[in-house]
Each structure stands twice: as structure tokens, then as C-alpha cells.
Amino acid sequence: MTEIPTIFVLEPTAEESQRRAAGTLIRKESRPDLESLKTHLREIRQYSRDHQAALLEQLNESLKRHPRLRLVSCPDARQAAAYIRQIAGKINLVSVNKSSVVINELRPELQASGFKIYVRYFTEFKDFDKKVQDYWDLPGLHQRGLVESFDVSVKLTQLESAETRDYLAVLGVNAISAEDGSIFFLQHLSNISKDLQQAKKVVLVITPEKVVADKEAALFQTRCMGIFGLESILLDLGPKELGQYDFEALPIVPEDREVHVLILDNGRGTLLVDGYRQLLLCLDCRACARQCPIGLHVDHQGWVWSPKNYLFGFLQGWVSSTEACLHCGRCEVECPVEIALPDLIWEAQFEHYARHGRPWRKRLLDNPELLAKFGSLLAPLSNWVKDTPIFKLLMEALVGLHRKARLPVFHRQTLRKWAREGHRG
Amino acid sequence: MAEKVIYYAGCFANYYDPEVGKALIKILRRSGIEVVLPEQKCCGMPMLANGNPEGAKENIKYNLKSLARAASPDHDILTTCPSCNLMLRKECLAFFESEEARFVSSHVYDAGEYLLRLHRQGRLNLDLREMPLRVFYHNPCHLKVQNLTREPVELLKLIPALVVSGVNTSCCGMGGSYGMKKANYDLSVAIAEKVWREVKAASADLVVTECGGCKLQIESGTGAKVLHPLVLLDQAYQS
Numbered sequence: 001m002t003e004i005p006t007i008f009v010l011e012p013t014a015e016e017s018q019r020r021a022a023g024t025l026i027r028k029e030s031r032p033d034l035e036s037l038k039t040h041l042r043e044i045r046q047y048s049r050d051h052q053a054a055l056l057e058q059l060n061e062s063l064k065r066h067p068r069l070r071l072v073s074c075p076d077a078r079q080a081a082a083y084i085r086q087i088a089g090k091i092n093l094v095s096v097n098k099s100s101v102v103i104n105e106l107r108p109e110l111q112a113s114g115f116k117i118y119v120r121y122f123t124e125f126k127d128f129d130k131k132v133q134d135y136w137d138l139p140g141l142h143q144r145g146l147v148e149s150f151d152v153s154v155k156l157t158q159l160e161s162a163e164t165r166d167y168l169a170v171l172g173v174n175a176i177s178a179e180d181g182s183i184f185f186l187q188h189l190s191n192i193s194k195d196l197q198q199a200k201k202v203v204l205v206i207t208p209e210k211v212v213a214d215k216e217a218a219l220f221q222t223r224c225m226g227i228f229g230l231e232s233i234l235l236d237l238g239p240k241e242l243g244q245y246d247f248e249a250l251p252i253v254p255e256d257r258e259v260h261v262l263i264l265d266n267g268r269g270t271l272l273v274d275g276y277r278q279l280l281l282c283l284d285c286r287a288c289a290r291q292c293p294i295g296l297h298v299d300h301q302g303w304v305w306s307p308k309n310y311l312f313g314f315l316q317g318w319v320s321s322t323e324a325c326l327h328c329g330r331c332e333v334e335c336p337v338e339i340a341l342p343d344l345i346w347e348a349q350f351e352h353y354a355r356h357g358r359p360w361r362k363r364l365l366d367n368p369e370l371l372a373k374f375g376s377l378l379a380p381l382s383n384w385v386k387d388t389p390i391f392k393l394l395m396e397a398l399v400g401l402h403r404k405a406r407l408p409v410f411h412r413q414t415l416r417k418w419a420r421e422g423h424r425g
Numbered sequence: 426m427a428e429k430v431i432y433y434a435g436c437f438a439n440y441y442d443p444e445v446g447k448a449l450i451k452i453l454r455r456s457g458i459e460v461v462l463p464e465q466k467c468c469g470m471p472m473l474a475n476g477n478p479e480g481a482k483e484n485i486k487y488n489l490k491s492l493a494r495a496a497s498p499d500h501d502i503l504t505t506c507p508s509c510n511l512m513l514r515k516e517c518l519a520f521f522e523s524e525e526a527r528f529v530s531s532h533v534y535d536a537g538e539y540l541l542r543l544h545r546q547g548r549l550n551l552d553l554r555e556m557p558l559r560v561f562y563h564n565p566c567h568l569k570v571q572n573l574t575r576e577p578v579e580l581l582k583l584i585p586a587l588v589v590s591g592v593n594t595s596c597c598g599m600g601g602s603y604g605m606k607k608a609n610y611d612l613s614v615a616i617a618e619k620v621w622r623e624v625k626a627a628s629a630d631l632v633v634t635e636c637g638g639c640k641l642q643i644e645s646g647t648g649a650k651v652l653h654p655l656v657l658l659d660q661a662y663q664s
Binding site: 134136293294324326329330340346353358363365367368369375396401405406408410411414416 | 434436437438439440441442443446447450462466467471472473474475476477478480511516519566567569570595596598600602603604605606607608609610612615616619637641642644645
């Protein structure tokens with residue numbers, strides 16, 4: 001038995017992708033079948049969600065077979081941070097990968113524990129010229145029948161490394177096999193493989209939905225994460241004003257390394273029994289972010305943005321509101337496992353209003369047909385009134401409609417009235 | 426018995442832009458299809474957007490009953506508003522798992538999609554005059570998410586001499602009353618700027634879109650004239 005489970009790191013394989021793209025132009029049958037990928041992925045995700053307790057138990061047994069691995073389960077982020085604080089000893093410097101669970105859920109607690117945290121991914125952007133500004137600029141790989149390929153670039157089976165440095169890496173795992181404990185990461189730069197080889201202490205963070213049946217399923221899921229999330233990664237590719245740290249400048253220290261596996265639930269168990277079970281199908285590919293119109297404009301305050309994370313954060317309490325969602329429905333279309341995010345966001349808002357009350361301005365606007373009836377009945381007077389500055393100011397103060405908002409024009413003769421009068425063409 | 430379709434006009438075509446509904450009725454009549462306007466209420470989407478699921482459910486229930494009765498045994502139901510279409514085709518199933526809901530959902534078509542189908546079957550009257558116009562088409566989110574992106578453009582191209590000089594499929598940021606609200610206004614404008622830029626750059630004679638909200642947003646940011654595609658198609662008929 002190896003001292004740690006095998007850790008696989010997958011990267012985009014540009015050369016193969018180019019060959020495949022060339023093949024696509026020539027042979028129709030060589031085009032990758034996205035629908036069959038999605039079907040298999042849904043099977044994997046549904047199995048993972050519906051057998052979570054059994055898979056976690058099996059994973060525990062698998063991981064116990066590796067003597068150098070330290071295994072811990074934490075119910076919430078605070079306890080996870082306390083564990084990391086305890087094992088860190090004198091280490092105060094932490095590198096994290098760009099994982100939703102680590103950045104969004106764990107990082108605030110780690111910061112509160114006094115750690116200095118850097119997202120090493122951002123350190124790798126130097127003199128970066130951002131070319132993709134929004135989803136309109138994306139290459140649209142899938143619409144053109146193109147699929148980027150991802151394959152294993154790094155395979156680790158032991159802890160020894162002559163490059164060990166005195167810092168701690170907290171890395172969110174993308175998939176793990178319950179059967180043999182094989183761990184999978186997806187990386188687009190080189191931050192994860194560097195951390196795996198250089199950090200004196202490595203904490204691998206696993207959330208229950210990342211546990212799948214076997215190595216084959218974990219590899220497939222990680223590949224899919226790359227395939228379906230690639231264009232969202234392109235959108236988000238670029239330096240961030242989060243501070244940078246040159247970990248490679250740290251002195252080499254003796255190889256006495258540790259690897260910890262931290263299983264973090266942080267509210268997911270509740271989601272299984274509440275009405276949000278669909279969210280546990282998510283593989284965190286962030287495809288839902290690809291066309292989200294608000295994603296580029298909302299202040300994410302450093303967390304990993306996706307519409308799913310926006311809802312998940314609201315349910316977990318670290319996002320204060322989901323009111324910025326436009327309900328355009330684009331996230332659901334992009335999701336490879338078809339999570340009905342717009343409906344779930346609505347559901348979360350309804351629950352919130354049921355508990356805390358619905359703002360009266362919302363009540364005033366929830367029956368536009370009634371307003372339209374009055375407006376039409378009083379047209380053209382209503383049209384004159386609605387465009388007066390005083391009315392606009394009143395609407396802003398009382399109803400919450402912006403004074404510059406363009407309001408529709410009422411028609412005294414409605415369509416129904418016109419039809420009733422016998423003008424059917 | 427003449428062929429008939431059921432028209433769910435929704436609030437926008439009834440109260441704010443009756444020309445859209447009139448255009449549909451006139452176009453279909455030219456092809457020998459009778460249009461029936463059954464009793465109907467708001468589709469419920471504004472209620473959902475403002476946190477009133479019970480109100481939405483009540484309206485959906487009313488509409489399902491009325492539309493199912495009118496469309497029985499097998500008539501198609503047309504909409505001219507993308508959001509109403511999404512509500513009747515998809516969202517109603519999230520509220521009701523009834524036979525009525527499934528019937529309505531499976532019989533609902535966007536009017537443009539339906540007209541194009543008629544054309545493909547050789548049943549759409551095409552006595553159209555030339556309209557030498559350059560139009561810019563904006564595809565609303567609630568059609569795009571139903572994969573109805575190409576159909577509207579194909580429909581516009583039926584008009585002789587008309588050129589679709591640009592197509593935009595990004596979100597305009599309006600989202601019903603979302604963009605009108607003070608709390609969202611700046612974000613809505615930030616999202617819309619891309620659409621506005623493209624509309625201005627296209628220098629088209631007019632902009633075409635199915636959604637009343639998108640129409641308001643594009644008009645307010647560009648000053649362009651914005652029409653529903655059915656209104657333009659109706660204007661193209663010789664008589």
C-alpha cells in the first residue's frame with residue numbers, strides 16, 4: 001500500500017485538442033458527442049448524491065489504508081479552520097487553490113484564525129493581457145462541436161520532495177474515488193501541482209458531493225469539469241487585486257511532510273433533506289457562470305463566482321441576498337447536469353420572505369396587470385402623468401422604480417377590447 | 426371548420442403594445458387560420474419575480490384551465506411574449522403536475538416559431554411586398570434559453586429585400602421590472618451597455634425583438650425604433 005492515495009492532476013491537452021479540431025473539420029463522425037458526455041456525467045452525479053452515506057463510509061475505509069494520511073471530518077468551516085490551525089503549528093502562511101469550497105467557505109474562517117492566505121493561481125499571472133471580456137467574446141467551443149480535452153499531467157504516489165518549503169497548502173479536491181481513495185484535481189495553470197510538491201503541510205479538502213464510486217468516475221468527472229467549465233475559466237482568467245506571494249522564494253526545508261484529508265460537510269447534509277438536493281449534483285465546473293449577465297458586474301468580494309455559488313452562499317449565509325439574479329435562465333441551459341438554478345433561486349427567495357417578511361415595494365409590483373388595467377383605463381392621462389418629473393420622483397420614493405426608468409405606454413384600446421369590437425383582421 | 430389557434434396575449438400585447446396581437450391575428454387570418462383569445466390573466470412571472478408564488482400559482486391555475494379548455498382537443502396555443510411562453514411551456518410544470526399543465530405545455534409555441542413552421546409546411550401566405558430595410562435583431566433571453574435563436578431571423582428573412590444586418594443574443598439587463606427598480610438600475614444599465622453599443626454600431630433602420638422589456642431597454646439606451654417581428658411582418662403584407 002502506498003503511503004498516500006494516488007493524486008492525479010489533470011490539465012488541458014492543447015495538442016490533442018488541436019488535432020481533434022482539425023479532425024472535426026474533416027470527419028463529421030469524429031465530432032465529440034456532448035450529449036453522451038452529459039448523460040454519463042448525470043449518472044455519476046446522481047449515484048454520488050443518492051449513495052452519499054455509503055460512499056463516505058467506503059472512502060473512510062479506503063483512506064485508512066494509507067499510513068501517512070491523516071483523516072478528519074468537520075461539520076462546519078469553523079471547526080475545519082480550528083483543525084487546520086492546530087496542525088499548522090508555527091506556520092502562518094497558506095496557499096489555496098481556486099476552489100469554491102476553500103475560497104468561499106473556508107477562507108474567511110482561516111483568515112479569522114490569523115492565517116495569511118494567498119490564491120497562488122493569481123500569482124501566476126504576470127503582465128497578463130486579458131482578451132476575453134464577456135461571454136460574447138468566448139470562442140463558443142461547444143456550439144461549434146469542439147471539446148477541449150483534459151488529461152493527467154501529474155501523478156503523485158509519495159510525499160517525499162526535495163522542494164519542500166515551510167508553508168501550508170489548503171486544496172479543494174475536484175473528485176475522489178470511494179473505492180480506492182484516488183484523488184483528482186483539475187488545474188489550468190501550475191499552482192496545484194506546485195503546492196502538492198512544495199508545501200510542507202497539505203490539507204486536501206473534500207466535500208461529500210465530490211466523492212464518487214470509483215477512479216474511473218472520478219477521472220471522468222474531473223475531465224467534465226474541465227470541458228464544461230473551460231469557457232467560464234477563460235472569462236475569469238486574469239490577475240486579481242488580492243495580493244501575490246512568491247512561494248518559490250521561500251527557503252527549502254527538510255522533507256518532513258504531512259498530508260491531511262479533511263472531509264467538510266458545512267450544511268450540505270441539510271440540503272439533502274431540504275428542497276435543494278439538485279445542488280448536490282453540481283460538479284463545480286462553473287459552466288453556469290458562462291452566460292450569467294450579472295457575473296461580470298456584481299462585486300464578488302473575492303469569492304469564486306458562479307450562479308450556483310451565489311445561491312449556495314445565500315443558503316449557507318455568506319451571501320446576503322440573491323436579489324441581483326435576473327432570472328434570465330441562461331445558467332440552467334449551460335449546466336451539464338441540468339440543475340434548475342433559476343427555480344431554486346426563486347425558492348430560496350420565497351423561503352426568505354416567508355421567514356423575514358416580503359418588502360412592501362415588492363408587494364406593490366407583484367400585480368402589474370392591475371396597474372396596467374388602471375393605466376389603460378385612464379390613458380392618455382396616465383401616459384402624461386407617468387412621464388412628469390414629480391410622478392417619477394414619487395415612484396422612486398414610494399415604489400422603488402428608478403426615476404430614469406422608461407415605463408411602457410398604456411393604450412386605452414386594449415387588444416381584448418379591439419378584438420371584442422370585432423376587428424379581427 | 427376553419428383551422429384555429431389559441432392566443433395567449435399576456436399583459437404586454439394586451440395593455441402596452443396591442444399592435445403585436447393585432448399583427449398576429451391579421452397574419453394568421455391571411456393564411457386562413459382563426460385566432461381565439463380566451464379568458465386569461467397575467468402569466469405569473471412578475472409575481473414570482475416579486476416573491477409572490479401563491480399569486481403566481483393562482484394565475485397559472487386559471488390560465489391552464491382556460492387555455493386547456495380553449496385548445497381542446499388539439500389546437501396550438503401561441504404567445505407573442507417570450508416570458509409568457511417560458512411560463513406556459515416550462516415553469517407551469519414546476520407548479521402543477523396535472524394533465525392540464527402537460528397538455529398546455531406541449532401545445533404552446535412562440536408565434537414566430539409557429540409561423541415559420543407554417544411556412545415550412547407551405548401554408549403561410551407570403552403575399553409580401555419588398556421592404557428595403559436593414560434591421561438589427563435582438564434575441565431575448567427567454568427565447569434563447571428555449572433554443573429559439575435562429576427561427577426569428579429566418580422569419581424576418583421571409584420579407585423581400587429586408588436585410589438582417591446584425592443579431593445580438595446577449596442579455597439586455599431589463600428582466601421585466603428588474604431594470605426599472607432603483608436597486609438594480611445601475612447594474613441593469615451596465616449589462617445593457619453591450620447591447621446598446623452593438624445597436625448603435627449597426628446603424629440599422631430599426632431594431633426588432635419579441636420582448637417588451639428588451640424593447641424598452643433598447644429604446645431608452647439608443648433612441649432606436651424597436652418593433653416586434655410580427656408587427657414588421659404584418660406591415661410587409663400587400664393587403
